[in-house]
Amino acid sequence: MRILNVANYDEMSQKAAELVIERIRRNPHISLGLATGGTPVGLYAQLVRDHQLNHTTYQHVTTFNLDEYLGLSSDDPNSYRYFMDKHLFDHIDIQKTNTYIPSGDFKNPEQQSKDYEDLLRSKGGVDLQILGIGSNGHIGFNEPGTPFQSETHIVELTPSTREANARFFNSLHEVPTHAITMGIGSIMRSKEILLLISGDQKRDALMQLLRGEITENFPASMLKTHPNVTIIADEAATGSHPHSTKL
Numbered sequence: 001m002r003i004l005n006v007a008n009y010d011e012m013s014q015k016a017a018e019l020v021i022e023r024i025r026r027n028p029h030i031s032l033g034l035a036t037g038g039t040p041v042g043l044y045a046q047l048v049r050d051h052q053l054n055h056t057t058y059q060h061v062t063t064f065n066l067d068e069y070l071g072l073s074s075d076d077p078n079s080y081r082y083f084m085d086k087h088l089f090d091h092i093d094i095q096k097t098n099t100y101i102p103s104g105d106f107k108n109p110e111q112q113s114k115d116y117e118d119l120l121r122s123k124g125g126v127d128l129q130i131l132g133i134g135s136n137g138h139i140g141f142n143e144p145g146t147p148f149q150s151e152t153h154i155v156e157l158t159p160s161t162r163e164a165n166a167r168f169f170n171s172l173h174e175v176p177t178h179a180i181t182m183g184i185g186s187i188m189r190s191k192e193i194l195l196l197i198s199g200d201q202k203r204d205a206l207m208q209l210l211r212g213e214i215t216e217n218f219p220a221s222m223l224k225t226h227p228n229v230t231i232i233a234d235e236a237a238t239g240s241h242p243h244s245t246k247l
């Protein structure tokens with residue numbers, strides 16, 4: 001894993017955008033894996049800005065989102081479809097039919113999980129996966145204890161994840177109890193991974209990732225076995241001054 005240590009959230013977003021834009025320009029047919037949550041919002045804003053200023057095109061780009069809450073319709077402001085439209089897709093020239101997000105429909109979620117995994121495979125998988133991290137080490141919605149080989153599946157969210165995400169809802173009560181998520185095995189198949197970590201509330205998770213063992217109790221630890229991972233972390237998360245390190 002390569003870690004780029006930056007000063008703050010804005011610099012993290014800027015550096016991440018530079019990397020993503022470079023990959024898109026190198027391969028206009030790239031398949032991007034996308035994350036939600038607070039962490040990538042600044043990155044998406046930078047991609048929109050670059051599209052407006054420099055006309056980087058998404059005409060041939062395909063995207064796969066990591067996860068979706070179960071039980072929220074696509075027009076619910078807390079659904080990840082709504083989030084992606086609002087922060088990125090509505091402001092770039094991507095074809096919406098090329099943007100895939102797991103369905104949060106309650107009807108037959110097991111089949112939907114299988115269909116999403118089949119879709120990922122049939123489209124050739126993800127070239128560049130963007131990830132955030134939960135303070136318990138979750139990636140996507142793969143909570144501690146998820147098998148490393150897992151593919152897209154239904155999860156029951158832990159109380160800590162529901163509490164962390166309650167800030168986007170009116171109350172904790174409204175946060176769905178279940179979600180559909182790409183598995184750790186699905187994420188690990190992507191050719192390249194960009195992990196963004198910002199804020200002192202993520203410091204323990206970053207330290208655990210860098211110094212801890214590889215264990216299913218800390219899902220992100222599996223990333224240490226991936227051959228092409230870049231972490232961009234800000235000073236609040238690393239607790240040190242900006243510099244780059246090869247780990």
Ligand SMILES: N[C@@H]1[C@@H](O)[C@H](O)[C@@H](COP(=O)(O)O)O[C@@H]1O
Pocket residue numbers: 035036037038039040066067131132133134139140141161165
């Ligand atoms: N499912 C998402 C993850 O994809 C995200 O990376 C993580 C961190 O979120 P945030 O960036 O808001 O801290 O939690 C959420 O639950």
